[in-house]
Amino acid sequence: MTVDSSLAIQADGLAKSFRGSPALAGVDLRVRQGSIYGLLGPNGAGKTTTVRLLATLLRPDAGNAHILGYDVVREPEEVRRRISLTGQFASVDEDLTGRDNLILLGRLLGFRWSAARVRATELLDAFDLAEAAKRQVKTYSGGMRRRLDIAASVVRTPDLLFLDEPTTGLDPRSRGQVWQIVRALADSGTTVLLTTQYLEEADQLADRIAVVDRGTIIAEGTPTELKASVGRDVLRLTLRDAGQRETARDLIVGQLGRRVHLEADQRVLAVQLSGSDEALPILDAMARAGLRADEFALGTPSLDEVFFALTGHPAEPADGESEESALEAHR
Amino acid sequence: MNGDSASRRAVMAVVRPATSGGEPPRSRPVADSVAFGWRALLKIKHMPEQLFDVIVTPVMFTVMFTYLFGSALAGSPHVYLQFLLPGILVQTVMFTSIYTGFTLNTDFSKGIFDRFRSMPVWRPAPIVGAMLGDSARYTVSSLIVVAIGLAMGFRPESGLAGILWSLLLLDLFAIGIGWVFTILGLLARTPSTVMTLGWLVLMPLTFVSNIYVDPATMPGWLQAIVGVNPVSLLVTAIRDIMAGTVTAEMVGFALAAPAVIATVCVPLALRLYGRER
Ligand SMILES: Nc1ncnc2c1ncn2[C@@H]1O[C@H](COP(=O)(O)OP(=O)(O)O)[C@@H](O)[C@H]1O
Ligand SMILES: [Mg+2]
Numbered sequence: 001m002t003v004d005s006s007l008a009i010q011a012d013g014l015a016k017s018f019r020g021s022p023a024l025a026g027v028d029l030r031v032r033q034g035s036i037y038g039l040l041g042p043n044g045a046g047k048t049t050t051v052r053l054l055a056t057l058l059r060p061d062a063g064n065a066h067i068l069g070y071d072v073v074r075e076p077e078e079v080r081r082r083i084s085l086t087g088q089f090a091s092v093d094e095d096l097t098g099r100d101n102l103i104l105l106g107r108l109l110g111f112r113w114s115a116a117r118v119r120a121t122e123l124l125d126a127f128d129l130a131e132a133a134k135r136q137v138k139t140y141s142g143g144m145r146r147r148l149d150i151a152a153s154v155v156r157t158p159d160l161l162f163l164d165e166p167t168t169g170l171d172p173r174s175r176g177q178v179w180q181i182v183r184a185l186a187d188s189g190t191t192v193l194l195t196t197q198y199l200e201e202a203d204q205l206a207d208r209i210a211v212v213d214r215g216t217i218i219a220e221g222t223p224t225e226l227k228a229s230v231g232r233d234v235l236r237l238t239l240r241d242a243g244q245r246e247t248a249r250d251l252i253v254g255q256l257g258r259r260v261h262l263e264a265d266q267r268v269l270a271v272q273l274s275g276s277d278e279a280l281p282i283l284d285a286m287a288r289a290g291l292r293a294d295e296f297a298l299g300t301p302s303l304d305e306v307f308f309a310l311t312g313h314p315a316e317p318a319d320g321e322s323e324e325s326a327l328e329a330h331r
Numbered sequence: 332m333n334g335d336s337a338s339r340r341a342v343m344a345v346v347r348p349a350t351s352g353g354e355p356p357r358s359r360p361v362a363d364s365v366a367f368g369w370r371a372l373l374k375i376k377h378m379p380e381q382l383f384d385v386i387v388t389p390v391m392f393t394v395m396f397t398y399l400f401g402s403a404l405a406g407s408p409h410v411y412l413q414f415l416l417p418g419i420l421v422q423t424v425m426f427t428s429i430y431t432g433f434t435l436n437t438d439f440s441k442g443i444f445d446r447f448r449s450m451p452v453w454r455p456a457p458i459v460g461a462m463l464g465d466s467a468r469y470t471v472s473s474l475i476v477v478a479i480g481l482a483m484g485f486r487p488e489s490g491l492a493g494i495l496w497s498l499l500l501l502d503l504f505a506i507g508i509g510w511v512f513t514i515l516g517l518l519a520r521t522p523s524t525v526m527t528l529g530w531l532v533l534m535p536l537t538f539v540s541n542i543y544v545d546p547a548t549m550p551g552w553l554q555a556i557v558g559v560n561p562v563s564l565l566v567t568a569i570r571d572i573m574a575g576t577v578t579a580e581m582v583g584f585a586l587a588a589p590a591v592i593a594t595v596c597v598p599l600a601l602r603l604y605g606r607e608r
Contacts, residue, residue, distance in 0.1 A: 055449040081355035081451045091446040095377050096370070107366040108452050110356040126345040128338060136377060152446070156356060157347045177338055184342035 005069025008033045008160050008191035009054060013063030016049055023049040025215040026063065031193060031208075033068075033159075036186045038206030039195040040303070045212040047195035048088050051162050054193070055085045068159055084153035088164040088195075091149055094138040098129055098148050101137065102155055109156045123151040127181070143174025150181055154190075161185060163194045167201060179205060199303030209303075213311045223303065230301050230309040233273040235282065238295040242266040248291045252282060261308045270305055273298075358453040367460020372467055374434070381430065385472040389423040393479050396543065404544065409484050416480040417569040418542030420497065421562060423472045424505045425537055429529040431465050432512030436522045439604075455601055458513060462506055469505050473498050487573035497569045500585060504565050507589020510596035517603040536562050561588030 004010055009031035016024045024046045031037040039047045052058045054065055056076040064071065070078040085091065092101045099120050106116030124133045127147045132140060137148060146166060153161055163182065167175040182205055186192055196202050202209045203223045211219040219226055239245055245267065249260045252271055256278065261270045273279060279298055286293065301309065375382060396415055401408030438444065447457060477494055487493045512529060519525045540562040546554045557563050568585035571577035
């Protein structure tokens, strides 16, 4: 295998087990420099394990990975000189102030004390943390903590930045702020590997997406390609009454013999059509059965539906139990 | 929305383009260790309740033992204090050294260590830095014991110089012994395990020693144990330093155990720190 040092990440057959149970079962990745790459998958899919392997925190059981041409196992020092990691759980020191966190990292990255202080001030201003600079991080809100965590990763701008679930648990406003930060970093030429459970987030930010499920990559491509690979026509119905959703699903399954995706919104269901001409008969049948839809739309699938189509189970099981059992029944 | 694009511009302005960052950073043993030492001091500053332990316990022991046992054991509290104080210094530093393992254990389980370990930082720096912070703690608690002692009438023959040499020897001893707790901190699942196991080691070491009582009054078999206890050797050396009668041999005895411990434990600790978790 040849190592392409123009790639930010090149991984082949990465595998890792924890006490005999596989967390990753052969993952290949190619991430171009300067791009935002999204690892999309539900909880437990293996996203964090992938990041930790690439960031030299874990050793792969099999396979290999190169970061900017450097082997993560044989040249970890060279890799560490070029990456930053914002972990899934706060990778800043809760007991220190935001400012001291940044000064400490500046020192560890070779800044003089004075330069480290200047840099800390600069970052606190830019990340909208100036007012909280002298407070201990444990007093920060979730959004502030995340911003500090990302600021901590760019004290010296790395060539490659890992962001493990940067917006999980954040309110929409803080999420928007983090998105802007990620875009700004990418604009500056930093490569970003981002993991997320949110399909919308990967769609919004990533140039390419790998869908991870149970330790393997089940699909890879641009957001557009992924959507196209599932098929273009999806009928999405919003019922007037959430209580009728089961009946509506049974009706559609009966008519098309295809899986119906129940979305997080209790009133919404979606189904893949083989052509738009299948839509009218369904609406007709529903009307005759007394099932009323407030809205219906025919369009390209959302990533949520892509995930459903690829894995046969939803990415974010809102009412996971009933959905799983419904699936079993109609398989 | 406006606020968002403003933040995007602000971030753009402080992020250096990836190519213009110059030579990527390398690990630097001394600077990295000092940075972690600074971090340890900041933590003490933010968690004064830790210092509370370090301050209150020695004060309590000094006052309590002096007046409780002084007359019975040495005829008067004043005479006993001259004997007891070097021992209390050692006890204080020993008790403080548990914190090495406790803080490391609390620390290493946190996400921030993933960040440190993915940075070009000298590998042993977090541990060495923690020890620098501990030295500060040892010094503070020793100085408090000395101050209390002086206030109660402790008068070492060798004066200020004796006190300073004693502090240095204590610090060296504690740094050596501290590696045991470092390893405990790296192995234990929770900080409270570190505390429990730590006390299990420390209790016999400090009490089966010559800190409180002259071993001459003990049965022969116990004298033998007390005699080889590294804590006793250190206490004897400190008493001799304070009295101005110390010999190089005595200091050598006192430092033998910590030297052996460090030799065995340092490589082991670095291995444990480097392993994945
Ligand atoms: N340190 C570990 N010890 C044991 N099992 C682990 C460890 N880390 C991860 N796992 C397991 O590996 C699988 C993948 O986990 P992870 O990579 O954290 O997934 P994700 O980040 O996508 O949620 C999960 O089943 C998880 O329980
Ligand atoms: Mg994870």
